[in-house]
Amino acid sequence: MLLADVAATSRAVASTRSRLAKVAALAELVRRLEPAEVALAVGYLMAAPRQGRVGVGWSTLRTIDPSPAEQPSITVGELDAALDVVAATTGVGSIARRTAILGSLLARATADEQLLIRSVLMGELRQGALDGVLAEAIAVAADVPGDLARRAYMLTGDLGQTARLALAGGSAALAAVRLEVLRPVRPMLASTATSVREALAATGLASVEHKLDGARIQVHCTGDEVRVFTRNLADVTHRLADVADLVREFPARSFVLDGESLTLDADARPRAFQDTMRRFGADGPRDQVLRPYFFDILELDGADLLDRPLAERLAALQRVAATGRIPGTVTDDPTVGEQVLADALAAGHEGVMIKSITSPYAAGRRGSAWQKVKPVRTLDLVVLAAEWGHGRRTGWLSNLHLGARDVDGTYGEPGGLVMVGKTFKGLTDALLTWQTKALRQLEQRQTAGTVWVRPALVVEIALDGAQVSPRYPGGVALRFARVVRYREDKTPAEADTIETVRALRPGVSAAS
Helix, strand or coil: CEHHHHHHHHHHHHCCCCHHHHHHHHHHHHHHCCHHHHHHHHHHHCCCCCCCCCCCCHHHHCCCCCCCCCCCCCEHHHHHHHHHHHHHCCCCCHHHHHHHHHHHHHHCCCHHHHHHHHHHHHCCCCCCCCHHHHHHHHHHHHCCCHHHHHHHHHHHCCHHHHHHHHHHHHHHHHHCCCCCCCCCCCCCEEEECCCHHHHHHHHCCEEEEEECCCEEEEEEEECCEEEEEECCCCECHHHCHHHHHHHCCCCCCEEEEEEEEEEECCCCCECCHHHHHHCCCCCCCCCCCEEEEEEEEEEECCEECCCCCHHHHHHHHHHHHHHHECCEEEECCHHHHHHHHHHHHHCCCCEEEEEECCCCCCCCCEEEEEEEECCCCEEEEEEEEEEECCHHHCCCEEEEEEEEEECCCCCCCCCEEEEEEEECCCCCHHHHHHHHHHHHHCEEEEECCEEEECCCCEEEEECCEEEECCCCCCCEEEECCEEEEECCCCCHHHCCEHHHHHCCCCCCCCCC
């Protein structure tokens, strides 16, 4: 298949707000792909090529600007082959060689293909075709139940592989997908509740647990082999040897654990989130002990526990990791739950998780069975731009322009971002220094006093709510917003939506 067909579908998906139309366009494309092209094209549509990041940034791409070709000629496979070469080009002079390879490729591309290639390289496609829409389209193309396709995706963590299975083997191939130790599972996610009482009203009898301000980890063990994965399914075992050593001592031959990790200070209280995240970096400090805490178990000695109720999973977790469990209690009494919340806050944590005791582990899903309660209202938003500071902040990028996801394009471009406010509050000198360096690397253009950046950084914002505002396209603006931390573990696709922001304003509906 020509890459132009993928680019045309991406453009068509971006031009409609209708989920049904997006699914139809994507399904039609998927049906036409050759077997060897399926995973490649799905990766391009998610801006997630098979090779991952290939060492090409915006600073390189903006120097490559050939005139677009009039006729398409690049195939899906040719782009994959070119990315293989770019990824393998390292060492002295590699930037020039990568630039030459990409320049030659882009010179053969039409305008739509150039846009697609650049978006794939930057990991960013504004088309509203997130993985959920693609999973649905794959189910339609292969004529298989949507739930079956979504479950296979959750268990493989790979939408391209899921598409190959669906198209080649149909429902039987998808149903055969099982949880495998050492292959990460997409994590179950939680919705937000405003209070313990509200959450318990939705869940009924629940496990009320401390919500740690740490980094999500998933630990797989079989015999002496241990793998540690992040929430994005990246393998970080080589950087977390202390975690691997600890779980090898647990009394089971194989298991899969879900949990959080924290670095602690001298008083055994949690350090800042940024301190924990530094342990995950290649140059992170190794003198700080990273402590894992576990709250769920997905497999034990060959038994798949995903569909077992949480009550059974917690009993199994207690047998395997009693010394590493996150504190909590089972209750349906709001007074008891509020005491757990108070205990969590006193211990330096950020709130509680409230989980229905009958719930299965719905990997990759965000539903009402798990709810998080934090006393401080927060949003994860995307940095769109930053203004140069004044006074003592001269020389630093300070005032952040913040955007929420507009999935359906209700207020702008489908799959794009809509601005909801600005803030310079909560920024320490250290964070200003880091922020300035990071944003300059993402710079796309400058206007008077403002640097506009590629939307790649997610920042957690605390706020008092939202208010009606004609100043921004979404019709609302943040109230008393301040920076809590950068979420280096999250991508813009995981940021909060404009509907979530609008819901913070009493009397304003998502559709009004």
